[in-house]
Amino acid sequence: MSDASANAAPKPKKPRVNVRRPDVMERVAAEVAVHFHSSIVEKLKDRGGKVTIGNTTVLLAQQFGFCYGVERAIDLAYASRRVFPENRIFLIGEIIHNPDVNHQLREMGIVSLPWQEITPDYDDLTEDDVIIVPAFGAPTHFMKKVEERGSYVVDTTCGDVMKVWRRVRNYAKEGVTSLIHGKANHEETRATSSRALGEKGDGHYLVVLTLTDTDYVCDYIRHGGDKEEFLRRFEGSTSPGFDPDLHLQRVGVANQTTMLKSETEEIQRRFHQAIADRDGTDTAFQVFDTICGATQERQDALFEMLRTKMDLLLVVGGYNSSNTQHLVEIGEKSLPTFFIRDASCIKSLDEIVHYDLHHKQEVSSPYSELLLGDKPVTVGITAGASCPNNLIEETIVKVFSLRGVDHSELERL
Known part of the structure; x- marks a missing residue:
């Protein structure tokens, strides 16, 4: 960073850019459809999400894939390139958590900036540059930095995320500590945590991920404990100056919007009970349902699909x-479940490459006993809110092709 850059006066703040012009969005819709649409997935939806060809059945969950917030974020990113064809365009981190979508944006010349910390890249931004804020949002200090540089801002933050921000800001205003159920290093949780500091920066938060974390905090609420041990355990998950003896007196629960609904509800219940046990009343406890509607719909749809007998599930x-x-x-609580990035992970009837959540690494597993032979097989398929339909189609086609069904048969549905 040059001395001139370091000493330059802040640029005038520009208003948020509206790139949703009718002429632009018509072109964007066509481009997005080319990249991410699937005629086969639409046909399966029309058939109730079930198709059987020969002895192979594929079931689709009733809710899967892109949600409205993700579609909006992608549309706005595409529109940014149309409205600013010659400008440099940057994205804070990733637009969503899908490598295929982020690859398409890179192909359009949209460059990702670091999101873990503010680097010298941000000092090099100019008034002519365009900054896209991802669907997760961005921490307040990132936004202030961008505003200082005077760049254009295209904000794609999901409306459900902003609802959480309003809640934690209110907590801070009322002197209530935000207990955030989420992953401390997730982009959305970091953005939410920064809002939990409040307008004056004097608010407090604590991020908890597991029920074990929750029980530890609940025990501290009821009985107190070793403050230094508490702070070591939650290092990186608390607001600056957090003191569990002071800042667990009045609490309000919020969450990363994409967490498991049942777990968030259980965490809320346990914190509520801990406050009531300590105080004999629950007046020092607040809660607000901030689970994303699309996340809940996809979880509920999977629970419903699991009522049907399947041989394996692909997520x-x-x-x-x-x-x-x-x-x-x-899924993995009920049947063999494989978390795949895309159809290329299905190598053959003998091997599938998938992500092991428990060991946090990609592994290769044989599954020939499930798909080899002529016996009838039912495969369930679902996808998260950031997965485009073209990747789901490719997975459907790969499953049928390995079972001897040609792609043309699916096209004729």
């Missing part, structure tokens, strides 16, 4: 997609 999506990971967690 398609980016490995770093939180809502997709929770679909895998639901």
